[in-house]
Amino acid sequence: MEGEPLSALCTPALVVDLDKVKRNAKRMIERFEKLGVQLRPHMKTHKTLECADIMTGGSRRCIVVSTLAEASFYANHGFDDILYAYSVPFDKVEHCAVLSERLELFQVLLDHPDALEQLKKRPLKDGRLWHVWLKLDCGNGRAGVLHSEPEAIRLAQAIAQAEGVNLTGVYAHCGNTYNCKGVEQIQAVAQETTSLTLQFVEKLKSFGITCKSSIGSTPSCSHPVKDMSQLSEVHPGNYVFYVWRMWLCCVLTRVIGHSPHRNQLLIDCGWTGISLDGVGKLPTGNAMIEGHPNLKLVSMTQEHGRVEPISGPLDYSNYPLGTLLTLIPYHSCAAAAMHPVYHVHSEGQLVGKWTPTRGW
Amino acid sequence: MEGEPLSALCTPALVVDLDKVKRNAKRMIERFEKLGVQLRPHMKTHKTLECADIMTGGSRRCIVVSTLAEASFYANHGFDDILYAYSVPFDKVEHCAVLSERLELFQVLLDHPDALEQLKKRPLKDGRLWHVWLKLDCGNGRAGVLHSEPEAIRLAQAIAQAEGVNLTGVYAHCGNTYNCKGVEQIQAVAQETTSLTLQFVEKLKSFGITCKSSIGSTPSCSHPVKDMSQLSEVHPGNYVFYVWRMWLCCVLTRVIGHSPHRNQLLIDCGWTGISLDGVGKLPTGNAMIEGHPNLKLVSMTQEHGRVEPISGPLDYSNYPLGTLLTLIPYHSCAAAAMHPVYHVHSEGQLVGKWTPTRGW
Incomplete structure (x- = not known):
């Protein structure tokens, strides 16, 4: 079919505009290079190798995935520094452990003390550490411990202090930016998520704990607010197939x-x-x-x-x-x-x- | 995983109760054997070889599919007498022709004179005929020419008279039984669809045209009305994964x-x-x-x-x-x-x- 026009396709068919995908990916890379923030693109929208190469600028490093099937798929094709950004499911702890022992850097996420117990029950081989992000709910209303709950700080401390475990960072998703009407509303949500995440990281510092911070969503990362330059990472994904309007x-x-x-x-x-x-x-x-x-x-x-x-x-x-x-x-x-x-x-x-x- | 309990599965996982599937398939086979009506089970719900074997009682003959991908999949695995029950799409005529030339019996469906023209433009090799069902809308409100339109009879005549084409039958889907509350309502819709289809076939007889008749949907075929015994075929499908309630x-x-x-x-x-x-x-x-x-x-x-x-x-x-x-x-x-x-x-x-x- 290569070289033929779109009309040669049998339908229904999902078609992707390669030039626009590349342009969008490049813009996102350049935007956060300028801000000095690590871009960790999310793979959940496309789940393909080709698009992952475009989004990582060919480095095959520093990605987020939504399923363990994606994590394995990318790991099997030479990708590394993979964050499985999903409250670590108990039925998949062993598989996560194997990936943690096999890759240079495999990172997980949790939002409940029972999940931390599951990780502690499965110490990694060769002195390796579990790399754990704490998932914070900053108003998005899905996964995450609520930012204002005293439990959130206690859980972060427990992760930081647990043997065989490293508190890598604090992770907040602002999917609530998708419901916004216009850039102003998007930036208000992005600002709130950024501020709450950075405040949380500051509070941890006062307890002697230092770790990274990450927020993400395509709308917030397409229109970043100034304070986002203080984050360690951002993790948008949908932008390769979609930009606002x-x-x-x-x-x-x-x-x-x-x-x-x-x-x-x-x-x-x-x-x-x-x-x-x-x-x-x-x-x-x-x-x-x-x-x-x-x-x-x-x-x-x-x-x-x-x-x-x-x-x-x-x-x-x-x-x-x-x-x-x-x-x-x-x-x-x-x-x-x-x-x-x-x-x-x-x-x-x-x-x-x-x-x-x-x-x- | 074989031999293990369901709780050994990683989730989410779709699980199918084999005993119930077999029992439902057997009941449907026996029900229409008794009525003297050919059962042509629909594959669209599961699209697997194993379930197709169960639904056809191992014969691998006489099935309906909703996509050409299904048709090819089953043809490649020894199935035959396949009805592609989908208004023949113009981009797929050539593929349908190839299947018609390769299988003992491959049947298509249409509801528009332009589709008939497409088939006539691609005569089959070795004197083979296109086997065509006319799709009739008897109140379901999706594909099909409306049963009461004079155009419907004209199209049936055109199919019957076209060179290289055989009018196999009249096909009506009563998906509107899914909206029914209770057996009485289901049977009212089944009765109406059956009556309109049989009346249409009778009217064709008065023009010297004889052909088969088929109606289907899981609710109607789970609670058949008496007149359904006068049909040539029925084509339910969803019953392998679902029965009413x-x-x-x-x-x-x-x-x-x-x-x-x-x-x-x-x-x-x-x-x-x-x-x-x-x-x-x-x-x-x-x-x-x-x-x-x-x-x-x-x-x-x-x-x-x-x-x-x-x-x-x-x-x-x-x-x-x-x-x-x-x-x-x-x-x-x-x-x-x-x-x-x-x-x-x-x-x-x-x-x-x-x-x-x-x-x-």
Whole structure:
């Protein structure tokens, strides 16, 4: 398929704009080089080797992953300095230990004293240390011990003092920036997460404990506030496929049916092709249809999407069967997760395929 | 892992109850043997060889698929008499032709005259015929030409008269039975779909055209109405993983976090583990949690689920980190689609793994 136009693809197909991915990756690298902050890109959106190479500038060092399957995949392909940024699950402690003993640097994360006990029960060989980040909830409301809880400082102290364990840093995710409207709101959340994380690290210093700090999310790292230069690391990920109001990956689909009795088109992309993320969140349904602002993806089943005009009757002569349409997904991570392969193009010409890892 | 208990699995994990799958498959086979109707089971829910063997009683003949990837996968493993029950997509006509020339019997489906033209433009080698089902919309409201449209009869005639093409039958899907409350409603929809399909076939007879008839969906085929015995075929599929109010596949997950500041638990199953199908449709959120009717899966991100009590404060001592929970998905097809492997058990003891095919 290499050298052929996008229209040569069978649909549904997830396509990635290589030039934009490279440009976005370069910008993020340069932005944090200037700020003097270590960029640790997150792999969860794409889970491919090729994109990881682009995001690390070819170093294959200093990445974050969301699953142990990703960690193993990257470790097996020469990547190192991997942070498994997921409250260490008890069923996966042994596998984490093996990676910690095998790689130069494998790091885990936790937010509960029972998890620390699990690590202590499995000391690493050859005098190696568990490298542990404390996950802090600074308002994001998912994993993490709440920053203001006295328990948070106690847990950090316990990690720092535990035998065979090193407190590497304090880690906060500001996924709540995705709900923000505009740069000002994003920067307010980024500022709060940064301040709370840095204050926490300062408080630890007063107890004689020094460690790193990291915050992340694509919106906050696309519009960094000044104080972020005081962080040790940042860990955005989604930016390779998405920047605020810009999409680098989309799903190609074709018209496969006309339903004049319902004023609808059928397309060959159902929820297996783009996921159900975004239902009810966009005026155009689960996706936007590039170049057709009056079309709405009203519903999907496993292999079918129903499309209708936002207003007025559909002119079927504009959409003969076989018409190629481009869906811009509500959530690029969720759309990518449905595809066993991504088709990569440069200016509309296919240049290769990327195969993601899956599972846990 | 074989011989080990379910608790030996790392989570999230999709587990399938082999005994129940076999029992359901046997019941469906026997039910339609008694009625004298050919059962053509649908593969879309599981997409595995092992389950296809169970559903076909080992014959490896007479199946329906939803993607060409499934068709190729089954053809490559000795299956035949395959119906690709999807309005034949123009980008896949050549691939369909190759399968039609290679298999004893490969059947396609269409609902538009332009699709018929595509088939006529690609005559099959060695005097073979395109075997074509006409897709009829009998109220389901997805693919299909509306049963009452004069266009429907005209299209059937055109298929029957086209050179190199055989009108195999009339095919209606009654997915609208899934929205029914109770057997009475299901049977009303099944009766209507059956009657409209049989009337359509009768009308074709008056034009000198004879062909088969097929309707399907798990609810209608689990509670068949008497007239269904006059059909040539039925094509349910979901019944191997689900029967009305009974679940044969579920997702195992573990507690990985406590969030007392939000009265919530975190589990290691996000939307990558169970899909977003069902959001807002169950009082318990996107899934039911077996044995814990007071727990609700309130939200999910990529790798996390948030669980909270429907009422009252959470007693965390009942849910220590590492606690194994069983999620009963809202939609088994959607949950299965997220997993690269299914873990199969018999009475809670692991007996094997099934690997589905993916893509299109």
